[in-house]
Amino acid sequence: MIYLLSATIMMGTPLLFGALAEVIAERTGMMVTAIEGIFLMGAWAGFVGGYLSGSLTVGFLAAMLAGLLVAGLYGWICIYLKQHQVVTGVAINLLVVGLCSFLYRVIFGVPITPLTINPLATIPIPLLSEIPLIGQILFNQNILTYIIYVLAPLSYFMLYKTSIGLTIRSAGENPEAVDVAGINVLRVRFLTVLLAGVMGGVAGAFYSIGFLGMFTTNIIGGRGWIAFAICFLGNWNPKGAVIGTLAFGFAEAIAIYMQSIGNSAFFPNELFIALPYIMTIVLTISRKSFSVPAKLGVPYVKEN
Amino acid sequence: MQAKLRDLLITNILAIVLGLVASGLMLLFLGKNPLSAYSVLITSVVRDGYTFADIFVKATPLMFTALAFAFTYKANLYNIGAQGQFYIGAVIAAAGSLLLQNILPGWLVLIITLLLTIVGGGLWGAFIGFVKARYNSNEFLVSMMSTYVALAIMNYLLRTFLIEGKAEYPQTDALAASVWLPRIIPGTRLHIGFVLAVLACVGVWVLLYKTTLGYRIRAVGYNAGAAEMSGINAKKLYILAFFISGALAGVAGFTEVNGVQHMLVQGFNPDLGAAGIGIAILANGNPIGIIFAAILFGALKVGGTIMGQMSGIPSSIIELMQGFVMVFVILSYFVRTWLENNREKRKLQKAVAK
Numbered sequence: 001m002i003y004l005l006s007a008t009i010m011m012g013t014p015l016l017f018g019a020l021a022e023v024i025a026e027r028t029g030m031m032v033t034a035i036e037g038i039f040l041m042g043a044w045a046g047f048v049g050g051y052l053s054g055s056l057t058v059g060f061l062a063a064m065l066a067g068l069l070v071a072g073l074y075g076w077i078c079i080y081l082k083q084h085q086v087v088t089g090v091a092i093n094l095l096v097v098g099l100c101s102f103l104y105r106v107i108f109g110v111p112i113t114p115l116t117i118n119p120l121a122t123i124p125i126p127l128l129s130e131i132p133l134i135g136q137i138l139f140n141q142n143i144l145t146y147i148i149y150v151l152a153p154l155s156y157f158m159l160y161k162t163s164i165g166l167t168i169r170s171a172g173e174n175p176e177a178v179d180v181a182g183i184n185v186l187r188v189r190f191l192t193v194l195l196a197g198v199m200g201g202v203a204g205a206f207y208s209i210g211f212l213g214m215f216t217t218n219i220i221g222g223r224g225w226i227a228f229a230i231c232f233l234g235n236w237n238p239k240g241a242v243i244g245t246l247a248f249g250f251a252e253a254i255a256i257y258m259q260s261i262g263n264s265a266f267f268p269n270e271l272f273i274a275l276p277y278i279m280t281i282v283l284t285i286s287r288k289s290f291s292v293p294a295k296l297g298v299p300y301v302k303e304n
Numbered sequence: 305m306q307a308k309l310r311d312l313l314i315t316n317i318l319a320i321v322l323g324l325v326a327s328g329l330m331l332l333f334l335g336k337n338p339l340s341a342y343s344v345l346i347t348s349v350v351r352d353g354y355t356f357a358d359i360f361v362k363a364t365p366l367m368f369t370a371l372a373f374a375f376t377y378k379a380n381l382y383n384i385g386a387q388g389q390f391y392i393g394a395v396i397a398a399a400g401s402l403l404l405q406n407i408l409p410g411w412l413v414l415i416i417t418l419l420l421t422i423v424g425g426g427l428w429g430a431f432i433g434f435v436k437a438r439y440n441s442n443e444f445l446v447s448m449m450s451t452y453v454a455l456a457i458m459n460y461l462l463r464t465f466l467i468e469g470k471a472e473y474p475q476t477d478a479l480a481a482s483v484w485l486p487r488i489i490p491g492t493r494l495h496i497g498f499v500l501a502v503l504a505c506v507g508v509w510v511l512l513y514k515t516t517l518g519y520r521i522r523a524v525g526y527n528a529g530a531a532e533m534s535g536i537n538a539k540k541l542y543i544l545a546f547f548i549s550g551a552l553a554g555v556a557g558f559t560e561v562n563g564v565q566h567m568l569v570q571g572f573n574p575d576l577g578a579a580g581i582g583i584a585i586l587a588n589g590n591p592i593g594i595i596f597a598a599i600l601f602g603a604l605k606v607g608g609t610i611m612g613q614m615s616g617i618p619s620s621i622i623e624l625m626q627g628f629v630m631v632f633v634i635l636s637y638f639v640r641t642w643l644e645n646n647r648e649k650r651k652l653q654k655a656v657a658k
């Protein structure tokens with residue numbers, strides 16, 4: 001049980017990175033539908049950077065840069081060229097799959113055994129990690145987990161208690177008003193998408209160098225979409241994102257645990273693998289009231 | 305109108321060329337000459353009838369998944385779960401064929417299997433429309449997630465009930481030759497499913513533009529509120545549109561299993577759904593345009609496979625080409641709007657000058 005809860009926190013980490021990234025960007029009216037591609041590119045760049053330099057820090061920096069580039073392309077097409085967000089996202093995701101597997105081949109050729117590196121180590125926090133139960137679950141994690149659980153309340157504070165947050169939220173609710181106040185709506189949206197790219201890149205790299213220590217093109221397998229879904233289900237709010245993340249992290253922890261103990265006759269592995277996705281569908285159905293940002297998915301065209 | 309069509313053709317062709325150039329440039333990273341790679345590709349595709357026919361074999365399922373996206377797109381709904389509906393169709397096609405092939409004559413099995421995939425894929429799709437209509441769920445999200453559920457179902461069945469007699473790999477036994485879709489050109493893999501796909505494109509065009517149902521679907525897509533005011537039941541249409549969409553994607557499973565693979569293999573054709581969306585966008589959602597756009601993507605697939613067989617070029621070049629073409633096609637939408645606006649402006653200026 002301790003193992004499961006500790007794994008919940010760990011597997012939730014990248015999802016929370018992605019979900020918070022989505023929350024901030026979607027509050028300005030931008031669905032980041034390229035999130036799956038951003039995750040994958042981050043996973044790829046993180047592995048390549050980490051493997052070639054031998055330093056995980058370099059890996060994560062490379063992942064941030066890669067996420068930034070993918071998000072930049074997405075933001076440019078959707079915000080400045082005003083193209084459709086869903087369609088653009090699908091196209092970029094497909095392109096990223098091609099890029100990652102092609103460039104992996106360019107750099108590493110066809111290795112006989114899969115290339116691996118040592119993933120992030122856990123850092124037990126002195127004293128706190130020695131608390132029975134809670135210590136093992138909460139304070140014996142890797143550095144990214146600590147970072148994101150600091151970032152989550154910070155992003156809540158930023159969104160609701162600062163003028164930057166007000167601008168961000170207004171860009172998604174009433175962009176005309178933001179424009180009248182002399183703030184460039186497109187720039188606000190673009191910057192939040194870039195921020196989402198950086199955070200999504202880290203999230204992707206978590207899978208390759210934070211946890212598995214290797215890269216394959218199906219390493220993300222829909223986790224970007226799960227982060228996207230958590231943002232919806234968490235009602236575009238960092239608090240909701242944290243709750244959603246814990247639920248999905250738990251589902252994923254169960255799936256990994258079940259796979260590790262082998263098949264059981266009654267509950268096939270595939271059921272647990274599909275669990276997060278089924279959960280999303282069930283939760284979308286059962287959630288009645290959403291406070292969708294009014295201009296979500298709508299490009300902003302300034303009137304002359 | 306004429307100017308619009310000209311813009312569409314020119315910008316799309318430009319987008320395709322730029323997409324191929326961009327992927328060609330990537331070949332430089334491998335130290336390959338893109339020009340010679342492409343010329344080998346073109347000559348080998350044209351030289352050999354089998355390979356040439358394969359373009360249309362590859363285009364067949366793509367037409368169905370592209371139609372699946374385009375159909376709901378007209379109602380301003382996003383079905384990005386065609387991949388999952390295709391998997392459901394493929395599972396049903398394989399299970400139905402294996403179950404019935406020794407009991408009934410081949411042609412009857414084919415018809416029954418086709419109908420079963422239509423119903424199965426359709427219901428899997430209609431579920432998305434249902435939760436959209438009943439609970440106001442986000443259809444984009446639900447359709448995305450339903451793909452992963454369908455994949456899990458397929459993997460589960462392939463590991464248990466449907467696994468081959470030897471029980472070695474996660475795949476079914478081969479289908480008996482009596483339930484293979486008949487070939488239309490001997491000596492190639494081109495099967496009657498291609499004709500079915502073209503007919504489906506024409507049929508969807510008629511349905512969308514020549515029937516009341518199609519008019520209603522487009523009306524809901526254009527302005528759901530106004531359509532509702534004029535007495536169109538939008539909710540019913542959501543379910544119906546998603547049923548038809550899912551059924552179309554499901555039939556892709558039938559043509560692939562009974563026409564090409566003659567068995568069900570784990571994880572086959574993983575990018576049909578995404579490529580279908582690219583094709584629908586390239587064709588601007590027009591069902592007739594989809595025929596040509598799908599053939600183009602089929603050519604990219606066949607071309608990419610040939611490149612993969614030539615030394616040292618990985619088969620991921622296919623995804624690269626598809627991805628680049630899609631991104632450039634989206635950019636071409638921007639260029640078209642820009643051209644259109646300029647034209648309007650000039651017209652306006654002329655009118656004012658008079």
